[in-house]
Amino acid sequence: MTATERAGAIPSPEEVLGYGVGAERKIPDWPLMVDYFTRLAEASPRVAIEELGRTTDDNPLILVTISAPENLARREELRAINARLFDPRRTLPEAVEGLIAEGRSVALLLCTQHSNELGAALMTLELAHELATRDDPETRAILENTITLIVPCANPDGHRMVVEWYARWLDTPYEGQPMPWLYHRYVGHDNNRDWFMLTQAETRLIAALHNREHPQLVFDMHQMGRDGARFMLPPFIDPLDPNQDPIIQAGFATVGTALATELIHAGKAGVATHIIFDNYSPSLSYGNYHGSVDLLSEAASCKFATPVEIAEEDLKERGDYDPKRRTWNQPLPWKGGRWSLRDIVEYDLIAARAFLAHAARDRAGWLRRFDGLMRRTVTRADGSYAYLFPERQTDPPALAELLATLTRGAVEVGVASAPFVADGVRYPAGTRIVSLAQPAGNFAKTLLEIQRYPDLRRWPDGPPLPPYDIAGHTLPLQMGVAWVEVKEAFAVETTAHIDPVRPVGTIEGTGRHGYALAPTTNRSAAAINRLLGAGLRVFRSRGRLDDLGLPPGAILLPRTEGADKLDGIVAALAADLGLEVRGLEAPLGEGAYYEQAQPRVGIYQSWKPAIDEGWTRFILEEYGFPYTTLHDADIRNGDLAARFDTIVLPHQGREDVLHGNVEKNDYKEPYPPEYVGGLGEIGLAALRDFTEAGGTLVALDAACEAVIKGFWLPVKDVLAGIDRKEFYCPGSLLRILVDPAHPLGWGLRRDETAVFINSVAFELAGEGTTVARYPLTNPNLSGWILGAEHLAGKGALVEVPFGKGRIVLVGFRAQFRAQARGTYKVLFNAIFRGGLREVQDLR
Ligand SMILES: [Zn+2]
Numbered sequence: 001m002t003a004t005e006r007a008g009a010i011p012s013p014e015e016v017l018g019y020g021v022g023a024e025r026k027i028p029d030w031p032l033m034v035d036y037f038t039r040l041a042e043a044s045p046r047v048a049i050e051e052l053g054r055t056t057d058d059n060p061l062i063l064v065t066i067s068a069p070e071n072l073a074r075r076e077e078l079r080a081i082n083a084r085l086f087d088p089r090r091t092l093p094e095a096v097e098g099l100i101a102e103g104r105s106v107a108l109l110l111c112t113q114h115s116n117e118l119g120a121a122l123m124t125l126e127l128a129h130e131l132a133t134r135d136d137p138e139t140r141a142i143l144e145n146t147i148t149l150i151v152p153c154a155n156p157d158g159h160r161m162v163v164e165w166y167a168r169w170l171d172t173p174y175e176g177q178p179m180p181w182l183y184h185r186y187v188g189h190d191n192n193r194d195w196f197m198l199t200q201a202e203t204r205l206i207a208a209l210h211n212r213e214h215p216q217l218v219f220d221m222h223q224m225g226r227d228g229a230r231f232m233l234p235p236f237i238d239p240l241d242p243n244q245d246p247i248i249q250a251g252f253a254t255v256g257t258a259l260a261t262e263l264i265h266a267g268k269a270g271v272a273t274h275i276i277f278d279n280y281s282p283s284l285s286y287g288n289y290h291g292s293v294d295l296l297s298e299a300a301s302c303k304f305a306t307p308v309e310i311a312e313e314d315l316k317e318r319g320d321y322d323p324k325r326r327t328w329n330q331p332l333p334w335k336g337g338r339w340s341l342r343d344i345v346e347y348d349l350i351a352a353r354a355f356l357a358h359a360a361r362d363r364a365g366w367l368r369r370f371d372g373l374m375r376r377t378v379t380r381a382d383g384s385y386a387y388l389f390p391e392r393q394t395d396p397p398a399l400a401e402l403l404a405t406l407t408r409g410a411v412e413v414g415v416a417s418a419p420f421v422a423d424g425v426r427y428p429a430g431t432r433i434v435s436l437a438q439p440a441g442n443f444a445k446t447l448l449e450i451q452r453y454p455d456l457r458r459w460p461d462g463p464p465l466p467p468y469d470i471a472g473h474t475l476p477l478q479m480g481v482a483w484v485e486v487k488e489a490f491a492v493e494t495t496a497h498i499d500p501v502r503p504v505g506t507i508e509g510t511g512r513h514g515y516a517l518a519p520t521t522n523r524s525a526a527a528i529n530r531l532l533g534a535g536l537r538v539f540r541s542r543g544r545l546d547d548l549g550l551p552p553g554a555i556l557l558p559r560t561e562g563a564d565k566l567d568g569i570v571a572a573l574a575a576d577l578g579l580e581v582r583g584l585e586a587p588l589g590e591g592a593y594y595e596q597a598q599p600r601v602g603i604y605q606s607w608k609p610a611i612d613e614g615w616t617r618f619i620l621e622e623y624g625f626p627y628t629t630l631h632d633a634d635i636r637n638g639d640l641a642a643r644f645d646t647i648v649l650p651h652q653g654r655e656d657v658l659h660g661n662v663e664k665n666d667y668k669e670p671y672p673p674e675y676v677g678g679l680g681e682i683g684l685a686a687l688r689d690f691t692e693a694g695g696t697l698v699a700l701d702a703a704c705e706a707v708i709k710g711f712w713l714p715v716k717d718v719l720a721g722i723d724r725k726e727f728y729c730p731g732s733l734l735r736i737l738v739d740p741a742h743p744l745g746w747g748l749r750r751d752e753t754a755v756f757i758n759s760v761a762f763e764l765a766g767e768g769t770t771v772a773r774y775p776l777t778n779p780n781l782s783g784w785i786l787g788a789e790h791l792a793g794k795g796a797l798v799e800v801p802f803g804k805g806r807i808v809l810v811g812f813r814a815q816f817r818a819q820a821r822g823t824y825k826v827l828f829n830a831i832f833r834g835g836l837r838e839v840q841d842l843r
Pocket of ligand 1: 113114117222223
């Protein structure tokens, strides 16, 4: 068929795919799906397609917009109406009804962020075709009243990995088993925990889409395990973040139960509301803080496109939810049986249509409530007025990064043009100001305030209820940024903070004898890597350099012979990284120094994928650390000391580190043998040899247990075996006290904030150094802790000598989700530790 012949004939998914949507054991690859939407948009005046941008692995991330042709023809005008409703500061109340009469509700379907949850992505092919071709009253109402935005697949990279992996094992005993690697190059499942930090290409593009379109409704469609509910919908269970507007939280119930009702009406069993999922962490949703009712659904999974059989008695309870029981929030339980990809597509399709029908039916109501909640947000008076950021910071680039995170999230940041007084304190011009009375004020507030997570128990005095994600996320604490909450309103002239602002790098003095850099900024690590990469020699001070006012670990670049390229490189570094460089006006005398070599770094990657491993790579690449990925066989083959100086075991439990994937899962299904197993005893022995020969082994949080036990270290995990009723800290920000004179503590402040998520804490029972410990008082800064006394004075970061080498045990999440930037230096120092050599002078 030529293009002319094709025009007018609207292709069905089956015509393009060669099989029906959700067909057993068939998964269309991403280019084919993009091709379908492209042909649909060519053929139908109701459909438009747009590439939002490129993904991490350079695939197209697309948006499909569907509405009546007359709405698509006035997209700019409709967008402008929605933008005026989003910002009521620009809209007089008397203009609102006119805007509502002219406007259209905007509903965003955000599908298959998690690539093994295929149903929603495939469903969008059928949904788009229906909306393009049907003319029943419901479809017409959706087209006329609503702008439907569809992101068919929020992670195309992972989709392509799944297609390849699934095809590889089709027709083998391993068909449908999960992949042994993350379905996003860096963050795997945590791509759905990046909704405020916005570190990844995909979340950034979708947040920008939000900021452009301001949807009133968002539907984030997922899948979960195979033996629970067939379909989960809101309302969410407590706690909900109090920074979500009440009308948004009411909307979870309104829309969630409406969708559940439609599914049950269609005879779909096993639909449950108000189970398992709370809505406390902003990492899970962007919309709820930007005026949208952002819903979540979780369909039961099968094995990619391979169906499963589940007997009713094998359905599993989780928390208070029992899939087998008929209850108010699950009036039609599922009786077990066969469950296929087509089932998931059908549930998803009914839910998605009901979602759009709701947006259309109550078009004016959605726009009116949107105006109401946005108006409430910009005129708020709830005890907090603004947050201030002084220019003076320990790590100035970290402040720039924090402000960039906020502005990506549509937060307006002001710069004081003159000195001003707030809450009785005088602040200089240049102070950054985030007023909460602005459209993205709820987003700003949840990120900038201290969380007081509620003490929730299963029953009075019973064990605590765990949060679905974590309990504390205050961003300035995580990033080591100084900030101030202001309660009373104040007035000052401001200019807009333009982002991204790169802090201005400076070079002080002539640098006649070389240069020096403080180790206090994260970017000083990037500087070291660039200097070493350029072939320059880098030294570190062992103590304070009082003359220069530099702390231990200062980065020293003496003007040695052959260092004529030094000036150019240092100037470029200062400018690119925004660093403050000191010129040395006198030679550095003899004393106690280290020479810093580039450590050869190995990062362990289990075939049972660990998300923290991906984040570790993401951060090391960002800061220019060369590294090699090590699989089980690479470690088990031994001779590691000849190839590596530092080996990092990312956060992963002992069982997984040692045994990895098991031969057969809980359903007695085998796993591909080449990806079965873990480090095992042989791998542990190889790591012991490596360390004994002089290597630095770094274990992050949960991985510490494998090392403590596998090396018989004289270190006790003081929290092991303590009942959850006695001690529980499922994700809070805790104060730690650091020794900045130790090479692991270089550049850190004496008190820092650690992300503690069911983490470990140490007591030395032999040789070793505690570099950071918990205070004797309650360490909780944001979030929730039960039994804080169990942490009093205990070690958070320890170094234990082992043979000629050393072991670094990090008992918290030092680089958690690229949020915990205040403790990045712990990871960087631990890695650089493997490249330090004691010297007396700098030649
Ligand atoms: Zn998911």
